[in-house]
Amino acid sequence: MKVGMAHFRPDLIAMATNLPLLAGYTLYGVNTLLLVLALRDGELSMLYPIIALTYVWVTLLSYALLPEKPNVYKNIGIATIVVGVAVLGRGGRKP
Numbered sequence: 001m002k003v004g005m006a007h008f009r010p011d012l013i014a015m016a017t018n019l020p021l022l023a024g025y026t027l028y029g030v031n032t033l034l035l036v037l038a039l040r041d042g043e044l045s046m047l048y049p050i051i052a053l054t055y056v057w058v059t060l061l062s063y064a065l066l067p068e069k070p071n072v073y074k075n076i077g078i079a080t081i082v083v084g085v086a087v088l089g090r091g092g093r094k095p
Contacts, residue, residue, distance in 0.1 A: 001020075001021060001024030001025065001028070002024075002062075002066065003020040003021075003024075003066075004018050004019075004020035004021025004022070004023070004024055005021065007020070007021075008021065035047075035051070045088075046088065046089070049084065049085045049088045049089075050085060050089075052081050052084070052085060053081065053082070053085055055077075055078070055081060056078050056081055056082060059074055059077075059078055060078070
């Protein structure tokens with residue numbers, strides 16, 4: 001969506017032909033659909049921490065695909081989220 005917004009014009013035809021923006025919103029919609037399906041059968045206290053991993057992926061992909069610079073605070077935050085999700089995953093529902 002960020003790449004698509006770099007080419008954004010408030011014109012219906014321009015928005016309909018802005019492929020990066022359309023792809024971003026399509027992926028966002030697929031993500032929402034998958035989240036709804038996961039919430040139907042999953043344990044809420046386990047799913048929401050996993051959703052927090054979205055911040056990790058977005059940050060790592062922004063380092064790789066966009067001209068964003070890593071910094072110590074972002075990397076500490078990423079490590080904290082990953083460790084937190086791992087700790088919560090160990091205490092999940094036992095079969």
